[in-house]
Amino acid sequence: MRIDFLSRVYKRVSRRVLPLILALILILFVGSQTTAVSAKSTEILWDTYGVPHIHGKDNRSAFYAFGWAQMQSHGDLLLRLYGQARGRAAEYWGEEYLDSDRWVLTTGIPERARTWYKVQNPTFRSYLDAFAAGINAYASQHGNLINDEVEVVLPVKPEDVMAHLHRVLHFTFVVNPEQVIGLSQQKLQAGSNGWAIAPSHSASGNAMLLANPHLPWSDLFLWYEAQITAPGIDAYGATLVGIPVLAIAFNDNLGWTHTVNTHDGWDVYELTLAGNGYRFDGKVRDFLSKTLSLKVKQKNGSLQEQSLVVKNSVHGPVVLEKDNKAFALRVVGLDRPGVLQQWWDMARSRNLNEFEKVLKRLQLPMFTVIYADRKGHIMHLFNGQVPVRSNGDFTYWEGIIPGNTSKTLWTKMHPYRDLPRIVDPKSGWLQNTNDPPWTTTFPATIKANNYPPYIAPRFMDFRSQRSVRMLDEDEKISFDEMIAYKHSTRMELADRLLDDLIPAARKYGQDIGRRAANILEAWDRQANADSRGAVLFALWVEKMDWDQAFSKPWSENSPRTTPDGLANPKSAVATLEAVAAQVEKTYGALDVPWGDVFRVRVGDIDLPANGGDGDLGIFRVLNFAPSENDRFQAVAGDSYVAVIEFSNPVRAMALTSYGNASQPNSFDGGKQLQMFAKKQLHPVWRQRQEILAHLQERQVF
Incomplete structure (x- = not known):
């Protein structure tokens, strides 16, 4: 391995050098580097945002380099996760991991992972071997950069990779321990936004895609941004740490994102x-x-x-x-070991027909697929392994099921053709924000009555309504507008209720209630760092009992404008006054700025936040936990964002909110978190010339 000197060259170049001279230097440099890299070599080009661009001489080499890269960026975390997936974390690190081990072993993860590894086709199994080899090679050469505590997991075996995948997908996402036996300390905060925009709804006439998962900012939920280029693949996207393929990605022809769907598996x-x-x-x-x-x-x-x-x-x-x-x-899915190869082949697909052929394998146990491509096609698929159930609706199957009869024991899955799906709707747009598939576009194209009642519930929450409003009210959406919409912090719930709450506060309220009404009237109804009134409104919402609070409940006949109105305005005002008194006492002012109370932090970086809970109808989702001094710190929410336009060449911007590395002394240095706080995305560099012009480090194998 050798380190390239490109970054040092550029630091010495004067900012006043003519653009023509810069271009000539770049051309000469790129030409010399192209000849210097043998076709027999594999390399990782690390850009200035800490994103690895992997160029493999073959697929095995690309997997090897991806394992190496993940260790360089997240080595301590990756080894800890693999130790947990073995069911031996308590043996390695103590009693605090005992519940985790019991869950892993009771659900049979390690044993099933060994079986899954053995039944992979020989070629793909060799890729998993290479990924594990890359992990071990990095650890062997850079043991001083890995925490001594996690080195006990080494060497990593390819079965560990399968076990980690299995734990993440089937026994964290499909079913979370908290939902079953209360093992985890808090419920899983997993969500996402996904948009696909057809040429008819795009200002440029090109299809566009928004990928935006929302997950906790720690543990097995961390996203890892990368580009993988090898014979037959050139894909850019992200995956969860420890997963050897991209889970959300795009190439020159197509792209997809996932959202956590209302799937009961x-x-x-x-x-x-x-x-x-x-x-x-x-x-x-x-x-x-x-x-x-x-x-x-x-x-x-x-x-x-x-x-x-x-x-x-x-x-x-x-x-x-x-x-x-x-x-x-x-x-579901314990007999379907082909998840990784399905994701790999999705990223290698060149058109909708090839992409759907891969999807029809139904190896992925859950997640909505939102898709767009260069030819202008867009698609929404309620993807997943959905049991064929004898009777009952979604609510029934969410409860405890009688286990004394085979009548309730499902054994078959619905085939692909049974799943809710729409391609190229007349509206020109598709969205999903973890709502049921019935609300993916309007006029509605996927009808709930055409599917078994256990497929998905019937509702539309405020974040979904906000998503649809932005898409529907703009007839031609540009690339820059999509980025702006992505960062929208407007509260749909505030738009729905302030016309009732403000006059009620003036009618029924005392002095503090009337002052609160004035603050709410002047507020911009957003959760930006400088928004004044957002703290008051959000804490009022938190204290309200919403089971009976709306005068008009949600209705399938008016899914985008209900629920609405306050059923008991006088009671709502009493709650507002109590909250207002607490806000004034705690923060010294009723109109304390949102960013003074809600913060984003990574390491020593502490910045004012923008965004908030999706239940408020905010598209820019952040979930907070109490911190010191009556402040709140972001612990989940917007984690990876990619905005893609299928122009020629493809145009894309992205961001990994907390940065692309958790290892000490990583490249990122908090750069991406600072951009996150400013509602910025970084450019996606995919062409070799672009990457070399923004090079941090180069490694050749």
């Missing part, structure tokens, strides 16, 4: 215990049981062993026993 069955087993179809069945040994590292470094009895019914593993009942978990 798991059920908890209540079993009636009898003898050493459980009752099923009038008979008593025995559990399939095995006893595993858990090792737990003690504070003195010794290991203590604990036994874990894992029971399985015909439904799945027993995750809880109490009051002579057992609760068994059933999850």
Whole structure:
């Protein structure tokens, strides 16, 4: 490996040098570098935002380099995640990981991962081998840059990669421990925005795509931005740390994003215990049981062993026993090991037909697909492995299901043709903000009545309504306008309620209520750093009981304008006055700026935030947790953004909110977080000349 000197050359160039001379220098330099790199070499070009651009001589080499790159950017995190996916984290790091290990082992993740690895086709299995080899090679050569505590996980095996994927997808996204047995401290804050705009709705006449997942800013939820170029692929996008392929991506011909869909891919069955087993179809069945040994590292470094009895019914593993009942978990996709290859082949597709052919494998257990391409096609697919259920609606299957009969035990999945899907709607646009597929565009094109009632619920929240409003009210959306809409912090809920709340406060309120009304009337109804009134409104919303608060509930007949109105204005004003008094006492003013109270922080960088909870109808989502001095710190929300226009060449801007590395002394240095606070995106460099002109480091293998 050798380090290129391009960045040093550019630092020495005077800012006053004529553009022509700069261009000539660049041409000469690029030409010399092209000849210097053998066709037999693989390289990583790191740009100034810490994004690795991987150029592989073949696919195996590209996977190797991607493993290396992820270690350089997130080595400590990656090894810790792989240790957890093995179910041995308590053995490595202590009792705080014991619940995690129990969950991983009870759900059979390590054993199933070994099986999944073995059944990959030989070519793709060799890619996984290469990815693991890249991880181990980096660790071998740069052990001094890795935390000693996580080195116990080394060497990484390709089975670890599969186990991590399995834990992330099936046992965090499809079903989260909190939803089942309360293992995690808080519920999963997972969401996303996705837009696809057809040429008919685009100012340039080109299709456009917005990718914008919202996830926690820590742990296995961190996004990693990269470009992968090798024979048959040139894709740019992002994936979660530890995943060896891009999960959201675009190439010269097409692109897609995912949103967390209203997908029910798991059920908890209540079993009636009898003898050493459980009752099923009038008979008593025995559990399939095995006893595993858990090792737990003690504070003195010794290991203590604990036994874990894992029971399985015909439904799945027993995750809880109490009051002579057992609760068994059933999850989709445990027999479909082709997720990684499906994502890889999606990124290699060249048109809609090829892309859908890959999607029809249905290896990905969930996630909406929002798609756009160079030819102007756009698509919304409610993607996922959806069980064929005998009866019941979405609400029924969200509850505890009787496990004493085969009538409730699903065994088959709906085929691709059964899934809600629309291509090229007349509206010219598609959106999803984690709402059901029925609201993807207007006039509505996917009709809920045409699908089983358990497919998805029926609702449209305020963030979805805000999303649709921005798309529908602008007949021709430009690339720059899409970036501006992406960063919109306007609160749809405020637009819906202030016309009731302000006059009610003046009618029923005391002095502080009337002053609060004045603040809310002057407020810009946004959650920008300098917005005054947003704190007051958001905290009022938090204190309200919304089950009966609206005078007009949500209606399928008016999905974009309901719910509306205050059912009890006098009570709403009383809540407003109590909140106003607290705001004034805590922050010294009713109109304290949003960014004084809500912050974004990474390391030593502490900046005023913009954006807020999607429940307020904000498109720019940030979720906060209490911090010191009655402030709040962003812990989830906007995490990766990509805005793509399928022009010639493709135009794109992107940002990874918290930066593209978690290792100490990374390239990023907080640069992307500062851009995040300013509502900026960075240019996406995909062509070699562009990348070399913004080079931070070059590694050749």
